[in-house]
Amino acid sequence: MVSQHGDGLTSLALRGPSSVVGTSSSGGRPTGLHSSSRSRRYNRSHSGGSSFIPKNEFPIFSHSGDVEIIVRVATGHENRYLLHRHILTRCSGFFEASTSNEWSRAQAVPELPAPETAGAIEGPSPSGGELARIEDRRDSSDGGGKPGPMVTGQTKKRWRYELDYGAEDNDIPMLVQKEETRNPQPVASSIFGGPPPSHSSSRHAHTKSGSHSFFRSVANLTLSATNPPSLPPPTPEEQDLLRDYDNLFRIMYNYPPCLDGINIADSYVQCKTLLTLADQYDALAVVGPRVDHHMLQFQSRLWKQIAKYPISYLRLGYLARSKVIFQEALIHVVGQWPAGERSIRAALPESVVDIIEDKVDELEETVSRIEARLFRLTLTTRTGERVTPANGYLEWLAVSLFRQWLADNTSPPMPPVPDRRGGGANPRDGAGSRGRVASNGSGSGGSAVNGRAGVHAANGNGTSMQLAAPPPITTLASLGRTYRLLGSAPAAAGSEKGGYLGHDECKRFLKITPDLYTRDNLRKFEKRIEELKAMAREVVRPLMGSGLELEMIHGVGAAGIAYLTCTTVRDRDLPWADD
Numbered sequence: 001m002v003s004q005h006g007d008g009l010t011s012l013a014l015r016g017p018s019s020v021v022g023t024s025s026s027g028g029r030p031t032g033l034h035s036s037s038r039s040r041r042y043n044r045s046h047s048g049g050s051s052f053i054p055k056n057e058f059p060i061f062s063h064s065g066d067v068e069i070i071v072r073v074a075t076g077h078e079n080r081y082l083l084h085r086h087i088l089t090r091c092s093g094f095f096e097a098s099t100s101n102e103w104s105r106a107q108a109v110p111e112l113p114a115p116e117t118a119g120a121i122e123g124p125s126p127s128g129g130e131l132a133r134i135e136d137r138r139d140s141s142d143g144g145g146k147p148g149p150m151v152t153g154q155t156k157k158r159w160r161y162e163l164d165y166g167a168e169d170n171d172i173p174m175l176v177q178k179e180e181t182r183n184p185q186p187v188a189s190s191i192f193g194g195p196p197p198s199h200s201s202s203r204h205a206h207t208k209s210g211s212h213s214f215f216r217s218v219a220n221l222t223l224s225a226t227n228p229p230s231l232p233p234p235t236p237e238e239q240d241l242l243r244d245y246d247n248l249f250r251i252m253y254n255y256p257p258c259l260d261g262i263n264i265a266d267s268y269v270q271c272k273t274l275l276t277l278a279d280q281y282d283a284l285a286v287v288g289p290r291v292d293h294h295m296l297q298f299q300s301r302l303w304k305q306i307a308k309y310p311i312s313y314l315r316l317g318y319l320a321r322s323k324v325i326f327q328e329a330l331i332h333v334v335g336q337w338p339a340g341e342r343s344i345r346a347a348l349p350e351s352v353v354d355i356i357e358d359k360v361d362e363l364e365e366t367v368s369r370i371e372a373r374l375f376r377l378t379l380t381t382r383t384g385e386r387v388t389p390a391n392g393y394l395e396w397l398a399v400s401l402f403r404q405w406l407a408d409n410t411s412p413p414m415p416p417v418p419d420r421r422g423g424g425a426n427p428r429d430g431a432g433s434r435g436r437v438a439s440n441g442s443g444s445g446g447s448a449v450n451g452r453a454g455v456h457a458a459n460g461n462g463t464s465m466q467l468a469a470p471p472p473i474t475t476l477a478s479l480g481r482t483y484r485l486l487g488s489a490p491a492a493a494g495s496e497k498g499g500y501l502g503h504d505e506c507k508r509f510l511k512i513t514p515d516l517y518t519r520d521n522l523r524k525f526e527k528r529i530e531e532l533k534a535m536a537r538e539v540v541r542p543l544m545g546s547g548l549e550l551e552m553i554h555g556v557g558a559a560g561i562a563y564l565t566c567t568t569v570r571d572r573d574l575p576w577a578d579d
Helices: 032-042 085-091 093-098 115-119 130-139 205-223 236-252 264-280 284-296 300-308 310-320 323-335 341-347 350-375 393-410 476-486 490-494 503-511 519-539 549-554
Strands: 002-004 010-012 067-072 078-083 107-110 155-164 174-177 449-451 454-458 464-467
Touching: 067 236, 078 085, 078 236, 085 093, 085 236, 236 264, 236 284, 264 284, 264 300, 264 310, 284 310, 284 323, 300 310, 300 323, 300 549, 310 323, 310 341, 323 350, 323 476, 323 549, 341 350, 350 393, 350 476, 350 519, 393 476, 393 503, 393 519, 476 519, 490 519, 503 519
Parallel strands: 067 155
Antiparallel strands: 002 010, 067 078, 107 155, 155 174, 449 454, 454 464
16 A cells, blocks of 8 residues: 655555565655665564674685584584685695595585575564575465575585594594584574474475584584683693694685794794694695795794704704705704714604715715825925925924824724733722622623723633723714814914914924924924914815805804704705605
8 A cells, every 4th residue: 555645755555574665756765664674674683682694704614615624622622614625625635535435424415595695584483494484485486486596405515524532542633524413403593593394295304404404503613603612721732732723724725824923942833733733634735835934934043943953843844845944954963963863763754864864975975085185284395395204304293293183083082902911800990890890799700891991891710801892983073073173264273262283282292302392493383283274274175164044144153063064955855856
């Protein structure tokens, strides 16, 4: 019924449940009655007092997500995600395999209405629920029985994962596929409201039950973040677990991970656990670059930490596929080899150990060539002849002293001389052997005990003999200190602190022969020693190079590094170069 007001506007009288759009006869303006009616219609509550439209954004993609992931810890806290299979499979080999036809346990569920469709659903009615109203549109006579824009008859696959802790204490928590086992709740608890619909036909029973279960699941996913239950605070281990899984999925969706950007020690621990988790789900190719970018922001603090803990950062660089971090740590490891060999073999794959051993062999070969050249260094006379005791005794003594110092600092200590004397213990040992000679009660035979001077054992005759201990092995680290000293600057090489063959040593050496010790001879002797030092400095120059970012910033030797850092790491040397 239409009535005319005095102001020339047309008023609309609403009949029945239908909404009629009224316009002005003169200006075409909608009436205030229609505006308020439409406002009440679209602002009507669907969940007992407030309108709710599910969002479609990380971490809950209510309309497009098809993989539900629940990460729950013992205290009841949990992270819920509704993500996309096509993104997870591109980032993770685990999800690619588990959602394949061979291993998939997907369920068929109806698609959630689009946001504009969800907002147009009317409120509850006494005759049925919201799904009944949506599907009734499809069966209505309006439009010749064709589906309208709000029909939700299409279905899609949905996967559901939950974190499983395993049966044993040593089991690693892992996401496993699980089917939906919860019985559908009454529709009154749904976000759309309304009592359960009554159906006379079973044609839509299965579809409607699955639809409601899916809608309720999406609603719970979305509302869990806004209305968390009252739970005890999670333990630090649980917080770390929830953070690692959240960072894993954030990186997959190109969001920055939540990692410590101030404390490098805490940041290392967070990155290590995140990379371990990514390795567990075959997602290192996606997570590694993010970790690399985050750690490189520390710059000089990172290089210092790598120098302190090279083995730990070698593994971090390997998992993150970070060329800079891996190269920095590898140089430290090679220079100190075989220090930490057991830990490296336990923590890293054989391919990385092979690279380390190859670089150690290359460095040892270079050191051997340079060592041979050092021992061939000599002085010449004014006529260009090599000095000998006959043509230059003082110069020859200088060469002899230099070679003796070089031999003492590049060779392992001499093993102890075996005690070939028969009889009992050495009388200089005091009462007996002071615990170094062990025998049984009868004195015939016994066990051997290692001592600093070797190994003493009691033979069958009751006499004591000393077994020579194996000579110590000269490592690259001990050689590095010698060659660092040989390649140091002239002022440092001749100083008393850390130098070698300085003024006092030359003076003591010449005093051994009183006839040679004069002021002129001492000055001439020191000058010839400096010539040998200068020649040695040029010979060891190849060993003084460094590929460390630390020494490029602070200068060679400024960080107190005594071992050699001249190892060169090329792209083909990286363990992932062939991938």
